[in-house]
Amino acid sequence: MDFKYCPQCGEKLYPKLCGDEGNIPFCDKCGRPFFPFSYCCVICLCVTEDDSEIALIKQKYVSDNYINVAGYVKQGEIPEKTAVREVKEEIGLDTVSCRYIGSYYYAKRDNLMLGYLCRVRKAELKTSVEVDGAEWFPLKYAQQLLRYDSVGWNLLNDHLKNEKKRNDAPEASHGISQ
Ligand SMILES: [Zn+2]
Known part of the structure; x- marks a missing residue:
């Protein structure tokens, strides 16, 4: 702005x-x-703790595609709090853990978007009036549901790359060093 x-x-x-x-x-x-x-926003990957499922939403005023939970950071609010708050407000889920993945710029709305991985327990999705629908999907199909190269798509892609790296280095994940 x-x-x-x-x-x-x-x-x-x-x-x-x-x-x-x-x-x-x-x-x-x-x-x-x-x-x-640029206005600061969060975008949240709402993924189950076993990394098998993701909750995506529909918001007609944003896109015809499925999208991720997102929202503006309020004045004086730290983005981690925004992420947890938005996940609760938009789909009614409690976040078990929240980890920063990376930042993205959405030129169309001049938004600086901070991407978080929000680990959630699978439960019934209770949507707010801002949200037109929400569903659980197997994580492996999620990339096909998000618009290619959108911020949400890139956030998911970065998460999948991080998980792959972790799985490719079993010694590191067990914390054994010699
Ligand atoms: Zn003045």
């Missing part, structure tokens, strides 16, 4: 040199720059 007017007082901003950052929109009245930024 770029600022032309001050989001605090409404004054017109003008470019001011801010050190290494170059010219940044500046409010004289508030005495501070307003750096352009």
Whole structure:
């Protein structure tokens, strides 16, 4: 998001040199720059602890395809909390563990998306009013259900690569070192 007017007082901003950052929109009245930024979101792979199944949702206003649970990080909220909160709100599941996978940029909405693996126990999915449907699927079919090269698809792909690496190195996963 770029600022032309001050989001605090409404004054017109003008470019001011801010050190290494170059010219940044500046409010004289508030005495501070307003750096352009991308909204921070989380996107959650909701996968069972045995890595066999995934819960995907449908949201007509986002896509015709199945997608992952996602949502905006609230002001002052840490993204791990957002991930756990969104999984509970959108599909009614408790997250057993939450691990960061990687970050992705979604240009269409100017979103910086932080991807998490949310381990969940299989239970009935209870959707919020924001969600048009949710279903469990075998994890091995999930890549065909997500839009190719979408953020959700890449997040799943990165998770599958991580798991493959772990399975290919059995010594490391048993914690034995000699
Ligand atoms: Zn201002």
